[in-house]
Amino acid sequence: MxxxxxxxxxxxxxxxxxxxxxxxxxxxxxxxxxxxxxxxxxxxxxxxxxxxxxxxxxxxxxxxxxxxxxxxxxxxxxxxxxxxxxxxxxxxxxxxxxxxxxxxxxxxxxxxxxxxxxxxxxxxxxxxxxxxxxxxxxxxxxxxxxxxxxxxxxxxxxxxxxxxxxxxxxxxxxxxxxxxxxxxxxxxxxxxxxxxxxxxxxxxxxxxxxxxxxxxxxxxxxxxxxxxxxxxxxxxxxxxxxxxxxxxxxxxxxxxxxxxxxxxxxxxxxxDVGSWESLAKQGTTDDEGNVCIGGTVVIDSKNNYIRSEKPLVAVLGIDDMALIATDDAVLAMPRSRTQEVKSIVAELEAHSREEIISHTRVYRPWGYYQNVDSGAGFLVKQIFVKPGGKLSMQYHNHRAEHWVVVEGIARVTNGEETFDMSANQSTYIPIGTKHRLENPSDEPLRIVEVQTGNMISEDDIVRLEDTYGRD
CATH class of the missing domain: 3.90.550.10 (Spore Coat Polysaccharide Biosynthesis Protein SpsA; Chain A)
Structure with a gap:
């Protein structure tokens, strides 16, 4: 021992x-x-x-x-x-x-x-x-x-x-x-x-x-x-x-x-799982040598590594390629060049692309949020709060929020009021109003949040109190 x-x-x-x-x-x-x-x-x-x-x-x-x-x-x-x-x-x-x-x-x-x-x-x-x-x-x-x-x-x-x-x-x-x-x-x-x-x-x-x-x-x-x-x-x-x-x-x-x-x-x-090629070598191949993960359709193609995290990926007549798709990015390259992905990341970084920093689903100590849609002056998110999870008490200087409960029980602080909401109930939080979202139950909480305003950014958060010690 x-x-x-x-x-x-x-x-x-x-x-x-x-x-x-x-x-x-x-x-x-x-x-x-x-x-x-x-x-x-x-x-x-x-x-x-x-x-x-x-x-x-x-x-x-x-x-x-x-x-x-x-x-x-x-x-x-x-x-x-x-x-x-x-x-x-x-x-x-x-x-x-x-x-x-x-x-x-x-x-x-x-x-x-x-x-x-x-x-x-x-x-x-x-x-x-x-x-x-x-x-x-x-x-x-x-x-x-x-x-x-x-x-x-x-x-x-x-x-x-x-x-x-x-x-x-x-x-x-x-x-x-x-x-x-x-x-x-x-x-x-x-x-x-x-x-x-x-x-x-x-x-x-x-x-x-x-x-x-x-x-x-x-x-x-x-x-x-x-x-x-x-x-x-x-x-x-x-x-x-x-x-x-x-x-x-x-x-x-x-x-x-x-x-x-x-x-x-x-x-x-x-x-060391240091490249997509190393993952391909760990995978199970079909009769044509393809490793396919997620929603894929493969016709007349050999020795490929094809992985989809969300969209359907269909390939026809390609060989020896690696193709990886998430819900917001697609990477395609010869399998012999998978060690060179760092050059792609460097190029994206030079152009300040968000896709190298975070996924559309962003994890927090209380659960996660996932961006659903966005445009000029608005952002739609799905927010998932695990049992007992609690977002910070906060306010925003440039945006308002509208919350709709989809699943579970939400304990909401909106200004000076604190109340519970269940599925299909909603609340509106004006700009500058302190607010907090909690899950007081033993079941998951899921809401849809619609943000509107002249600045839609994670930087527009003023935390007043946080259970997890974040600034």
Missing amino acids: LTSVVPVILSGGAGTRLWPMSRRLRPKQFLPLMEDGSSLFRATLERVKADDFLAPIVMCNHNHRFLVAEELNEAGVSARGIIIEPVARNTAPAIATAALHVLADDPDGLIFVLPSDHMISDFAAFRSATRIAARLAMEELLVIFGIEPEYPETGYGYIRRGRVHGEGQRVAKFVEKPDQATAEAYVASREYYWNAGIFLFRARTFINQLRQHSPDVLFAAEQAIAQAASDADFLRLNKQAFEMAPSISVDYAVMEKTSQSAVVPLDGGWS
Whole structure:
């Protein structure tokens, strides 16, 4: 039993290569990509719920904090801490902060660093590799998990295996993402693993190596956690201190420089779900090699990945393509170029397109809202409030709202009045009037909201009081 292993779940990634499904406010780790409809984040939690592990630490950003809290709640997991990174600084500062957090309580503590957005299908193999890694870590080694390459992938880093050490191997060399010819040579040599980005080591071993090889990262992490502030269920790192850290991966900061690294093979059906092609490889194909998800019609087409989240997608006479449709965007490309989706996202960002930031359905700690229609001076939304959910007490300077209850019981504050409404009842909220929506029942609440005014924007919200501590 590995009773002193603390999982550290890294959940700060944006998952841009899985656009248009993955977006800044709800990236790939929170999307229902598993076969059972659960998220990659939830699958990561399930892997570390066993008695071998202590309560996890989750590293995330401000925008994802309530998504993390909701996933933990639904999984029945009490976190050791949810640590908010005020700015993105890559993996080395994030891991340093978590290691310091553990080290403060346990000088011998082991930390198990896991990305929140990977698939691992063989749980038994995962547990076995973890136990081996823990035994090596107790020898003051920094252990990384390696994946036996199945094909010459150019989107992964590689690890050249060295001499045998106990149940693992020492690391001879880390190499960055290679070109196609180099990747083919690595796979043919049988001397290399894919770098899974999963680590296990003593917190103190990592901190000591960080002090030697990247002291600027350590200094910023120490200052950020020393000046951190508690905020409800979250620990907010000091922004000014954390910003001093260079944006650097743990590979560059420590693993490529240390002489104390080891690698343990993980034969567990691993995928980093880093592109639509990697998802296609996980899918079930039809007789023509097509992977089809959602409403699709496919005729005379082969070896395609076709996924629809809402509209019907019909294809005729196309081969080797990836086509992904959401309710507000469509992406089409050759399957051989799915690693290049970041260039699409960069182009959209240059044009300030909302489609890279949020979906039409936007999640909040109380539930979600979904934009239905909009035009000059109006916006129509569906608002879903989970049982016990409560929106902030607020008012707007530039818009009025009309609420119609579709399902459930709504407790409404409208000016100085508070009253309940049920299906087919409505209320009008004038500009500048304080108001609040609550769900006092055990059943879901669904309303239709019509906004009208000369400025229709989420920026036009003045919060007077909020249950969830939002500004």
